Amino acid sequence: METINSFKGYGKVSEAEDREFRRKTRRRLILIIIGLLLLLFIIIGVTAGTIISRKHNNNGTLDSPSPSSGLSTASSIKAMCKVTHYPDSCFSSLSSAVSSSSKSDPEELFKLSIHVAMDAISNLSSVPDSFSVPTNDKRLREALDVCKELFDDAVDHLNTSVSSLSPAPGEKLLTSSKMDDLKTWLSAAITDLSTCLDGFEGTVGDAGDKMKIAMNTSTELTSNALAITAGILNIMNSLKFPIHRKLLTETKMMIITQHSLPHWVSPEQRRELQATKEQAQQLPNVTVAKDGSGDVMTVGEAVAMVPKKSKDQFVIYVKAGEYVENVVVDKNKWNVFIYGDGIDNTIISGGRNFIDGTPTFSTATFVAVGRRFMAKGISFKNTAGPDKHQAVALRAGSDQSVFYKCSFDGYQDTLYAHSLRQFYRDCVITGTIDFIFGNAAVVFQSCNIKPRQPLPNQSNTITAQGRTDPNQNTGISIQSSTISALDSLTRPTYLGRPWKPYSTTIIMKTEISAVVDPSGWMPWVAGTVPPETIMYAEYDNTGPGAAVAGRVKWPGYQSSVSDKVAQKFSVASFIAGDEWLPDSGVEFVSTLS
Numbered sequence: 001m002e003t004i005n006s007f008k009g010y011g012k013v014s015e016a017e018d019r020e021f022r023r024k025t026r027r028r029l030i031l032i033i034i035g036l037l038l039l040l041f042i043i044i045g046v047t048a049g050t051i052i053s054r055k056h057n058n059n060g061t062l063d064s065p066s067p068s069s070g071l072s073t074a075s076s077i078k079a080m081c082k083v084t085h086y087p088d089s090c091f092s093s094l095s096s097a098v099s100s101s102s103k104s105d106p107e108e109l110f111k112l113s114i115h116v117a118m119d120a121i122s123n124l125s126s127v128p129d130s131f132s133v134p135t136n137d138k139r140l141r142e143a144l145d146v147c148k149e150l151f152d153d154a155v156d157h158l159n160t161s162v163s164s165l166s167p168a169p170g171e172k173l174l175t176s177s178k179m180d181d182l183k184t185w186l187s188a189a190i191t192d193l194s195t196c197l198d199g200f201e202g203t204v205g206d207a208g209d210k211m212k213i214a215m216n217t218s219t220e221l222t223s224n225a226l227a228i229t230a231g232i233l234n235i236m237n238s239l240k241f242p243i244h245r246k247l248l249t250e251t252k253m254m255i256i257t258q259h260s261l262p263h264w265v266s267p268e269q270r271r272e273l274q275a276t277k278e279q280a281q282q283l284p285n286v287t288v289a290k291d292g293s294g295d296v297m298t299v300g301e302a303v304a305m306v307p308k309k310s311k312d313q314f315v316i317y318v319k320a321g322e323y324v325e326n327v328v329v330d331k332n333k334w335n336v337f338i339y340g341d342g343i344d345n346t347i348i349s350g351g352r353n354f355i356d357g358t359p360t361f362s363t364a365t366f367v368a369v370g371r372r373f374m375a376k377g378i379s380f381k382n383t384a385g386p387d388k389h390q391a392v393a394l395r396a397g398s399d400q401s402v403f404y405k406c407s408f409d410g411y412q413d414t415l416y417a418h419s420l421r422q423f424y425r426d427c428v429i430t431g432t433i434d435f436i437f438g439n440a441a442v443v444f445q446s447c448n449i450k451p452r453q454p455l456p457n458q459s460n461t462i463t464a465q466g467r468t469d470p471n472q473n474t475g476i477s478i479q480s481s482t483i484s485a486l487d488s489l490t491r492p493t494y495l496g497r498p499w500k501p502y503s504t505t506i507i508m509k510t511e512i513s514a515v516v517d518p519s520g521w522m523p524w525v526a527g528t529v530p531p532e533t534i535m536y537a538e539y540d541n542t543g544p545g546a547a548v549a550g551r552v553k554w555p556g557y558q559s560s561v562s563d564k565v566a567q568k569f570s571v572a573s574f575i576a577g578d579e580w581l582p583d584s585g586v587e588f589v590s591t592l593s
Contacts, residue, residue, distance in 0.1 A: 073098060080109050083231040085470075086220040090228075093120075093221055110232050111165045114186070117225040118158035120218035121189065124151045127214050131207055138357045140203045146361050147196040147211065153369075153397070154192035154222075156331060157185040179229065180473070180576055184399065184441065186226040187472040188419040191439040193219050194468045194500070195418070199359045223469050230471045284317035294319060299327045299338075299348055306333040306370075313337050318378065320345035326352065326365055329398075333370035340378040343407035343428065349381035353388035360413060364395035373398040374584055379407035386411040386432060386455050396422055396440065402584045403427055410435065411454070417442040417476070421575040425586055430486050434464035436476065437499065441575050443477045445588060450486035451493045451515060460489070461522060463496030465503040470533065475504030477569040480589065483545065484513040494522045495538075498530045498556070506561070506569050508539035509592065516545035521552050532556045539566040567592055 077098070081090035093116045094109060128144040128151075161182050193215055200208030228235070286302045287294035294317075296302050302316045306329070313335045320341040327348060329336050340346025350365035352358045366380045373396070384391035393410040396403075399420035407428040408415045414431035417438035427447045429436060432454035436444075451460040462483065465476045476496075485493075493515050496505050520538070523530050534556035538548060548559035571577035572590040581588050 076106055076109055079235055080106060080113070080228050081224070083235065084224040084227040086224055089217065089220045090224040093224075106232065106235050110228050110235075111162075113221075113225040113228045114158060114161050114165065114182075117186075117189070117218070117221040118155060118162060120221045121151060121154050121158060121193075124215060124218055125155075127151075127211070131210070137204065139359070140200075140205070140207055142357070142359050142362060143199040143203055143207070146199045146359050150192040150196045150361075153331065154189040157189040157192070158222075158225075161185045177576065177579065179232075182229050183226065183471070183473045184420060186222065186229060187439075187441075187469070187474050188397070188399075189222050190219070190226065190469050190472060191419045191466070191474070193222065194439070194466070195361060199361055201360075202354070223471070226469060226471045284315045286315075287317045287319065288323070289319040290321040290323065291319075298325055299323050300325055302338075303327055303329055303333065303336070306336055308332045309334050311335065315339070318346050318348075322347040322349055324349050326350045326367075328367040329370050329373055330367075331369045331371075335372050336368075336370055337374045337376075338378065339376040342377045343379040343405065346377060347379040347381060349383050351382065351384045351388075352391065353382070353384035354390035355384075355388045360390040360392065360416075361395070363390060363413075364392040364416060366393070367395045368398045368401060369396075370398055372400050372580075374402040374404070374586075375406050376404045377406070379409060381407075382410040382414065384411070386458075392416045396438075398422070400580045402581070402586055404584075404586045411452070413437060419474075423571065423575060423577060423581060423586075423588065425588060431462075432460050433458060434461050434497070434499070436462060436496075437464040437466065439466035439468070439472070439474045439500070441474045443479065443569075443571050443575055443577070444481055445479055445571065447478070447481040449478070449481060449483045451483075451489060452486040453489050454491050456491075459491055459522065460493035461497045462494065463505050464499040464524075465496065465505045466500045467502040467504050468500045470502050472502070475506070475535070475569070475574070477574055478505075478507045478510055479569070479592070480509045482511045482513075483507075483516060483543075484511075485515045489515055492517045495520050496536070497522045497524050498534045498536065499524060501531050502533050502535075503530070504535040506535075506537045506539065506566070507541060508537075508566055508569070510541050510543075510546075512541050512543040512545035514544040518547065518550035519552050520548070520550075521554070521557060523554075530554055530556055537561045537565070563592070 074095075077091055077094045080094065081087040084090045090113070094112060097112055097116050098109065125148070128148045131144055133141050133144065164178060164181060196215070197208060197212055200211065286296060286305055288296055288299055288302045290297055299316070299318055306314045309332055311334070314337070316336065316338040318338060318340045325348065348366055352363040352365070354360055354363060363382065365382050368375070380394040382391040382393040390413040391410055393408045393414050395416040395418055397418040397420060401420070401422045403422075403424045405426045409430050411431055412433040412435065414435040415429055415437070417436065417440040419438070419440050422440045422442040424442070424444045424447055427444070428450065429447060430450045430452055432452060435451070436449070449462060451462060454460055463476050467474050494517055495507060521536060532555035534554070536554070536556055537558040538546070539561050551557065551559050567573055570591045571581065571588055577588060578590050
């Protein structure tokens with residue numbers, strides 16, 4: 001019986017034990033519920049506090065975003081403006097523009113600086129029409145018309161800059177290539193403003209001075225925007241501000257791999273593939289022929305057929321012959337490729353010049369402004385001659401433009417590399433005074449540069465570089481080329497003279513003949529020393545004219561630079577050519593090694 005009773009009671013507890021168990025269970029449940037309620041109250045409190053803080057910051061306070069407590073809008077603006085050449089105008093313009101939104105994020109202020117500059121230049125559009133011009137003053141009227149065109153171009157460059165600051169979903173805002181683009185476009189806008197003032201040379205009266213005063217604010221604000229762009233990463237670091245979209249350096253090898261050939265491809269295979277690519281490029285959309293055997297008889301007619309802002313290449317083939325006309329590939333005509341039957345056979349010529357009343361900017365026989373322009377096997381000429389002074393054969397303001405196996409023939413101011421990124425390969429350039437000039441970021445590679453006999457009282461200067469701002473990424477880089485006389489030359493010839501206060505020119509790995517004067521360079525104004533802000537240099541040149549012992553002793557001139565400095569002016573570093581030249585099919589040497 002005891003055994004049976006024990007079995008029946010297995011697993012049971014007494015009533016006292018059961019009551020104690022129930023009491024402990026209720027206590028645990030109460031504690032759990034209280035804990036959950038406390039946690040819920042904490043979450044609600046934190047969320048409400050964050051919302052209130054954000055609303056407070058959006059209602060006009062100078063508090064900074066949470067990552068950088070203690071950073072005010074005023075201190076952010078001061079830090080931004082500290083890197084500029086015009087800190088007063090920088091601070092006042094940004095403070096006025098930011099007052100309604102009160103942003104202290106340096107990234108936002110950086111974008112705002114470009115908007116402010118664009119607004120200032122936009123306000124210049126009506127200024128040229130406000131000048132009173134005598135009916136017989138053709139030169140002044142044309143100078144003002146040039147300014148209107150340049151103001152419009154400058155606004156376009158800043159519009160492009162602003163557009164790039166609104167990245168697509170998943171795209172980073174601050175990447176190294178995008179920052180290079182921004183510096184290029186802002187540099188071009190500054191060049192446009194400076195070129196407007198250059199156009200008043202030779203005009204009567206004080207119109208040039210008045211225009212300079214009218215442009216003062218826009219010039220300063222554009223310079224400020226460029227300075228901030230160039231220094232944005234350092235600014236953020238100095239403010240200890242977290243970089244929300246880190247400024248990353250893209251691996252250029254990835255870009256090269258997409259467009260270039262692997263190292264194991266043989267030279268024969270490379271040449272075959274190159275020829276195939278060039279042949280594919282040269283299937284024309286329109287053929288120009290003077291004898292009527294093509295689609296049209298003038299180059300201008302062919303250019304008029306180019307669609308606006310097309311992403312597809314438009315190919316124009318110009319058959320042998322001399323085409324006497326002035327041609328403009330304007331800023332709305334993108335991806336134009338024009339090729340001829342070689343520089344001795346296909347010639348585009350004109351004779352506009354300064355002496356007959358045309359501003360230098362408008363004298364060009366051929367103008368290429370639309371993006372990614374390319375020319376091959378064509379000679380561009382200005383036939384005005386040495387007596388007519390400035391007479392441009394080609395003016396280029398096309399970003400990522402290429403000139404391959406072309407000729408540029410003139411006297412004074414033959415080739416106007418005006419702005420943006422340009423590359424010249426296997427070209428021939430002839431002239432007398434400042435015959436390669438402008439303020440582009442331009443590389444001449446494997447070119448033949450041929451000074452010719454000027455007027456009896458003149459000296460030759462090969463280059464005249466026009467950089468006006470220390471933060472512009474512009475300059476002339478001549479590499480692996482030859483410099484020799486075109487004809488019997490009895491007047492002195494110099495490698496160049498600094499046109500503007502930050503002129504930048506380097507000649508490297510080039511064969512220089514005895515045609516170049518031992519002093520090498522000459523000042524813009526005889527008897528003066530250029531400012532020490534210029535950057536003139538030579539590197540690893542050869543030939544009887546390359547000896548540097550007798551060179552000028554300017555503070556801004558270096559008779560020899562390090563490999564590291566020279567490398568900055570290579571195709572890859574100076575114009576980021578590795579990113580866009582492979583698509584052109586043109587041969588180029590990326591680095592100096």
